[in-house]
Amino acid sequence: RLRAHGIAVIFVSHRLGEIEHACDRVVVLRDGRLVGTLERDEINHDRLVKLMIGRPLKVVYAPPRAARGAIALAARGLRTAAYPQRAVDLDLHGGEILGLAGLVGSGRTELARALFGIDPIYGGTLERDGTPLRLAGANDAVKHGIFLVPEDRKGTGILLDLSVAENISLPNLGAYAIATLVSAERERRQAEQSRAQLAIKVPTVATRTGSLSGGNQQKVVLAKWLAMAPRVIIFDEPTRGIDIGAKSEIYRLMRALADSGVAVLMISSDMEEVIGVSDRIAVMHEGGISGMLERDQFSEENVLLLAVGKPVGSGRHLQ
Structure with missing residues (x-):
């Protein structure tokens, strides 16, 4: 008008x-x-x-360059708070991006929170590199190199009023301390390294994180974990609310992590993203894993069938 x-x-x-x-x-x-x-x-x-x-x-979607490695994180009979009656079996390999698909309410985020130690595990076992793992909280996950890039980056991933350098150092302040005081110079050096590594577009690392674009805020969330030598990184809706250019950079970073041997679990509701980025796709339905797809099985129809609890090959049920 x-x-x-x-x-x-x-x-x-x-x-x-x-x-x-x-x-x-x-x-x-x-x-x-x-x-x-x-x-x-x-x-x-x-x-x-x-x-x-x-x-x-x-x-935009870079193909894998490294072969799938050994199992980095294994869940056997895992029961979460949201679906205590459903047991999850899942293997996540080093050097791969495992996509986790499913409808809203299927239990994907709840599984991520349990694997990161935020929510209690009601049954089953976890192993990291073949060694039994017990998580009493997120601190235990961090100690074992398991990190989460959460869906709500502004609410739970970063502190908007802190600088880029302060956010990056926050999970591991001891590494930046001299005696009992945090060294601003050590913080700055690490932040500058992360800025270059992840191409964070920011005037200086002293800039308030809340003033950055969504894509650059997401890079700051990732930077704080990369500074701590990750073994497993869980991304929950990693590109929600960011533009296509920043999405491309996030995909490149995830692929670089996998190619370096890190195990990457990516939760996404974007079908094109799941199919384009993943090496394998696990699909959840009502709190359980309804199926696992290898690359030669990737299609929107197969993902949707598993997401509604139907077996692959039963396309007539989608009518």
Whole structure:
């Protein structure tokens, strides 16, 4: 209606569907520079993505370069607070990205919280690298190199009022202390290293974390764990609320972690993301694992079938 009255509208969004639907012309910025302009008949998803990240969509998801390693984390008969009647068996290998799919309420986040020691385990066993593991809390998980990048990064992943350097050092203050005092210089050095490693776009590492974009905040959450030599990292909805360019960087970082031997568990409700990023996909239904898919079995239909508790190959049930 504003356009019909002759008013010029500048619409800023990283939601590509909104851009395709609403705009007569699109100007794309990348790293502070104008990289392209599309007229109405030129606007489509693939062109927008290529301009935003500098390469076609098909290369956003990097293929694995390392062979799957030994089992880093094993759950046997695991029962969580949300679904104490359902037992979960799951193997997570070093060097792989295991996608965890399922409908809302299927128990994915609850499983992640149990594996990180936040929620109690009501039954079953855990092993890390073949050694029995008991988690009395998140501190125990951290001590054993198991880390969580949570779904709510602003609420539980970072402290918005602290600086980038302070957030990165917070889980392991002893490593930055001289006697009983935290060394600001040690904090700064680690933060600068993380800034370079993860390409965190920030004026200085003293910048307040709450002022960063969603993608850069997510990198700060990851940076604090990378500084502690992870063995297992659990990502819960790692790219929710961030633009396609930042998504591409997060995917690259996850793949680099897996290629270095880290075991990566990725929970995602984005079907394209799960299929594009994962080496295997475990699907949850009502608190249990309803099936495991290898790469040659990946399809939206197979994931959805397992998500509603149907076996792969029963596509007629989706009608």
